[in-house]
Amino acid sequence: MIGAAEEWNGLYYLKKNNVFTKGDQPILAYTSQPTLTIEIWLQHYRLGHPPFSLLRSMFPTLFRGLSVTDLHYDVCEFSKHHRVSYPISNKLSSIPFCLIHSDVWGPSRILNCSGARWFISFIDDCTRITWVYLLKDKAAINTILPIFHKMISTQFGSHIKRF
Secondary structure, eight states: OOOOEEEETTEEEEOTTSTTOBTTBOOEEOOOHHHHHHHHHHHHHHTTSOOHHHHHHHOTTTTTTOOGGGOOOHHHHHHTOOOOSSOOOOOOOSSTTSBEEEEEEOOOSSOOTTOOOEEEEEEETTTOOEEEEEESSGGGHHHHHHHHHHHHHHHHSOOOOBO
């Protein structure tokens, strides 16, 4: 061992009883690469995950001897991707009520004013018209589905082809 040092404010100070001290002044050593990368990551987290190239322009001393390509964070890369969740489809139904999409949601922790905790939605693929029915319990779906089917046939003179 040639000496011992303690870190203080990002710098290593050699202890006084070492061979490498000059009088009363301790010899300073630059921080090592791991300490610099820890500081870079700390700033990256504190500033809301900006790109490392921006951090390099803000803190050039932190990147002394480091390349931006050496720093890699999968979460940042995935969260900054700009991609539509589903591919855009041009295969919409050309005839109303040829295809109906439906979804059931619930139970809600809070009842609405009529006491409903669930709802079911019906969306026409062609027109994107949406119907929403409130349900007091999930078993009411068995009564709502025939009512919706009858409403389509009486009001629009059509039948649902696919559900």
